[in-house]
Amino acid sequence: MAAYVQDVIMLLGDSLTQGGVEPYGFSQRLSATYVRKLDVLNRGFGGYTTEWAIPVFEQIFAKQHEQQHVPKVRLLTIFYGANDAALAPSPQHVELPTYKSNLTKLIHMVTSPSSQWYSPETKIILIAPPPVNPVQWAEHIGGVSDRKFEVTKLYAEAVKEVGATEGLPVVDSWTGIWDKTGHDQSKLPTYLSDGLHLTPAGYEVIYDGIMKIITETYPELHPDKIRFVVKAWDEIDYKNHRQSLVIGA
Amino acid sequence: MAAYVQDVIMLLGDSLTQGGVEPYGFSQRLSATYVRKLDVLNRGFGGYTTEWAIPVFEQIFAKQHEQQHVPKVRLLTIFYGANDAALAPSPQHVELPTYKSNLTKLIHMVTSPSSQWYSPETKIILIAPPPVNPVQWAEHIGGVSDRKFEVTKLYAEAVKEVGATEGLPVVDSWTGIWDKTGHDQSKLPTYLSDGLHLTPAGYEVIYDGIMKIITETYPELHPDKIRFVVKAWDEIDYKNHRQSLVIGA
Known part of the structure; x- marks a missing residue:
């Protein structure tokens, strides 16, 4: 069994x-x-x-009455849209207004004081989906692409609208990656491995965006502000190590 | 708060x-x-x-009475020796017999039915320290190396002895890496970044050793034998997704 000693960062999303x-x-x-x-x-x-995320999130995020026994989620990232933006009749397709209301539901589960999952110490970052490259994606799946560049763009914009409404910071990976290509679709494979999923360079845009938001909006979560839970070895009192190693002392 | 939905692998060790x-x-x-x-x-x-690990492990591994609320540790790796093998008068130095008895104490905390931390569903893998390259290490620290090749070798052998006594599998990274060099110390930098810590090639020996033991000794922990906790998206009943997404159903 693992005792609860460290708080956590939870990354909620798709592939x-x-x-x-x-x-x-x-x-x-x-x-x-x-x-x-x-x-x-x-x-x-x-x-x-987002449609399937809601019943899952209800089970993987602890309810208030369970909170005393489980790690605090200090940071939650919510990152959907790459699949919601699939074109009908794909079973993944979620209408744009529903996508927005689903994102809002996920957020309110955590932020609304009347929610069973209310967790005021959880900071939230929204992540917009990156651009899709239908040329690569069609090749990858060996058929007609079920994603369109302009459609996924609308889903990315919707995340920014939800962020603005809810007062939450957004990693706009769509604009971040698109700008890095110089608005040249032929450069997208640097950031997308198959037209939909991210390469290390694509993930760098996400990671850098998260760290920038932490620095500017949630500075208490900056790694420099959080101490090692188990102290550095050269801070141990070697003559009295057992007492010196009490966690939280 | 993060609800407990997945069991865990705990990796206990040093740098x-x-x-x-x-x-x-x-x-x-x-x-x-x-x-x-x-x-x-x-x-x-x-x-x-290992000397400092014991009081820490007492706090980070749940006691029996806490077990109902926390994730089960299905696999525990115990990986010490790189620092225990530091030469006296380093504060890190742990005498060889003490090192062996400390490793045994850590193991018995989990395996002994009379232990407060007894956890019969936790499988244990011991990992022996890799070879040390004092030439690289002296250069890295800018002084005389406080580790010796032949000394760390003794600590690695001690892990195998403890494993044999306790009936536990050991990833012998010392022999694994040393054999890969063709017993040529000048080849060690392929596996050691600074003479003490591992490169990706060094870590590959550890990972491959763990997966080999899982396959042969703990097959129930093989990734092919463990299902996704949250089902694959193409197994969702789209017309009845909420019921279909109950975890564990």
Whole structure:
């Protein structure tokens, strides 16, 4: 059994979050940045949309009455849209207004005092989906692309609208990556491995965006502000190590 | 708050475990291999020895009466020796017999039915320290090396002895890496970044050793035998998604 000693960062999303565990993914980078400070819980589920995320999030985020026994989620990233933006009749397709209201529901679960999942110490960062490259994606799936560049763009813009309404910071990976290409679709493969998923360079845009928001909006979560839970070895009182190693003392 | 939904792999050790969160480290690789199946909790503390590990482990591994609320540790790796093998008068130095008895204490905390931390569902893998390269290490610290090749070798052999006595599998990274060099010390920098810590190639020996033991000794922990906690998106009943997404149903 693992005792609860470290608070956590929870990454909620689809395959773009799940794939963040790979080398140079944003989940891996956060794990390295916050090692010995916060555990990173990857809750990325490939293929998922906001519609399917809601019943899952109800089960993976603790309710208030369970909170005393479980790690505090200090930071929650919410990163959907790559699948919601799939074109009908894909089972993944979520209408744009529903996508926005689903994102809002996920946020209010955590931020609304009347919610069973209310968690005022959880800071939230929204992440907009990156651009999609239908040329690469069609090649990858060996058929007609079920994503369109202009459609995914609308879903990315919707995240910024939800962020503005809710007063939450957004990592606009769509604009970040698109600007890096110089608005040249042929440069997208630097950031997208198959037209939909991110390369290490694409993940760098996400990670850098998260760290910039932490620095500017949630400075108490900056890694420099969070101490090692288990102290540095050269701070141990070697003659009295057992007492010196009491966590939190 | 993060609800307890996934069991965990806990990696207990020193900087060689802590550094495993970097790209291609064994912690990162396990996170990727077990994504959506088991969370990886990195409990590597740079500079730590078995002597300091015991009071820390007493706090980070849940006691029996706490077990109902916390994730089960399905796999525990114990990886010390790189610092215990530091030469006296280093404060890190732990005498060889003490090192062995400390490792045994850590193991018995989990395996002994009379222990407060008894956890029969936790499988244990011991990891022996890799070879040290005093030439690289002296250069890195800018002084006389406080580690010796032949001394660290004794600590690695001690892990195998403890494993044999306790009936536990050992990743013998010392022999694994030394054999890969063709017993040529000048080849060690392929596996050691500074003479003490591991490169991605060094971590590959650790990761491959862990996966080999899982396959042969703990097959129930093989990733192919553990289902996604949250089901694959193409297994969702789209017409009845809320009921279909009940975890564990």
